[in-house]
Amino acid sequence: MDVISGAWRRTAAGAGLLSPQGEVAPTIFAEMSAAAVRFGAINLGQGFPDEDGPAVVLEAAREAIAQGANQYPPGRGIPDLRNAISEHQRRFYGLAVDPETEVIVTAGATEALTATLLALIDSPDDEVVVFEPYYDSYAAVVALAGAHLRTVPLRRPGFRPDLEELAAAVTDRTRIILVNDPHNPTGAVFSAEVQAEIVRLAERHDAVIVTDEVYEHLSFHGAHVPIASLPGAAERTLTISSAGKTFSVTGWKIGWVHGPAPLITAVLTVKQFLTYVNGSPFQSAVAVGLRLPDDYFHSAAAGLQRKHALLGEALRAAGFEVHEPQGGYFTVADATGLGGADAAAFCRALPERAGVVAIPISAFVAPEHQDDFSGLVRFAACKRVEVLEEAAQRLAALS
Known part of the structure; x- marks a missing residue:
């Protein structure tokens, strides 16, 4: 059988x-x-x-365990971490994020990505545009969601996308433009011109922008610029990040996604049937990490x-x-x-x-x-x- x-x-x-x-x-x-x-x-x-990672963050996890933070946290994540994420986005990027309705804590960025794609893919005809090379889970999750993967190559030198090739890849069938910046595996950072074109194409074709920004604090030649901070982008962008790379705690698997409340509600509907919740004491510790000095x-x-x-x-x-x-x-x-x-x-x-x-x-x-x-x-x-x-x-x- x-x-x-x-x-x-x-x-x-x-x-x-x-x-x-x-x-x-x-x-x-x-x-x-x-x-x-x-x-x-x-x-x-x-x-x-x-x-x-930093001793103060590790100690915060031990303290949370000792104080009994060992049971299920709230489905959206503990309030202190959601507040810390909101504070972080305003502090570094000037983004206003409602911690009550516009943030979900996830089991790492991979779960955030999986829940997002499963929530937003509507039809087998939907397409997800990614930049190639791409983090290996992208293709697997797009396939799981039953959609089609469309790739835009990153060209040498510098691993930059050709804007004409990008425009050709994004069509009215595009449901999601998935952007990993800073980029794994190439180490590229997308220019302002590329980011602006992504927003323009998403608006033109009514696509959602999903960003994977787990390396946001590991950009070497200037401050990271989230696409959600660009004019006209926030209302159609879901921003994903995590604590693993920033604080050298990849085994904790604490990530998050934020964006417009209706999109976040859709993602939460799926996420609650994946891991449900995770990492209660680690969530408390990551809140401490996000509030560390510059x-x-x-x-x-x-x-x-x-x-x-x-x-x-x-x-x-x-x-x-x-x-x-x-x-x-x-x-x-x-x-x-x-x-x-x-x-x-x-x-x-x-x-x-x-x-x-x-x-x-x-x-x-x-x-x-x-x-x-x-x-x-x-x-x-x-x-x-x-x-x-x-x-x-x-x-x-x-x-």
Whole structure:
């Protein structure tokens, strides 16, 4: 008896995990992490820090547990965190967000994204426009929602979208324009011109803008500018972010989404049947984090930028062509000059060859567009300096 649902098949296929025989293949992330263990390699593949976040935030979580914040929090999130999110958006971006009706706390940004797409997709004819390469869950969630994925390539140098290609991708069938800024995996930050065009196209075609801004405080060359802060954008934009990257607590899975109350109500209707609620003591701690002084946020970005510089120097010395990131956790490098035109094969050999793990950009690209990004490899810079220094010594063997 075939008990596998169409939703399961769509999701696996959207994630690039369904083989022609209908079997689920492991992700490249799982494969590379296993290789790191097998060869004792330094894992610069997965994007999680290897050191804890600010002590005051960690202590706030311990205190909340001790004080009994261990049961279900309110469905929208604890009031203190919703207030802190509202304060944060006003403090950094001048955005007015009603903490009672325009904010939901979620199980990380991924749940916020999933609930949003499931809530807003109305028809199998709906399309979701994303920039390619894209965070791998995007395609899976679009497939789960039963919609169509339309991609706009980010062109080198600088991984910038061509505005004509963007305009061609957004049509009256577009339900959502999904924007990840700062961008994973490329480290690009969208220009004011690109942001304005996204808003113009959304207005013209009556689309909703959904933004994934988890790296908002890790932008290296100027303050982050949310699309919701642009004229005419707030009424059609759902803004998603999370605590994991900002405070180095990726395992806490505390995210949020804010936007117009009617859209938020639709998202909440779906979200309450996913995780329902999560992380009560961690929600209290994240509220503390969002109220930290400006110095914390500035130093977090500056420290990560220095790590990128160290990693970039090592990659250049090893023979890679490095694309300097403008924000986020990752540095993208071209391995073509090292015989890595097939980046997936190069990454599979790298743990044994050099004792370092990386991820091919092909993991973030639709199968039919692989050739546009051949040779590109993603390295995570969000590790301790001594780990990056050891990785630099190992990579030197490639030169």
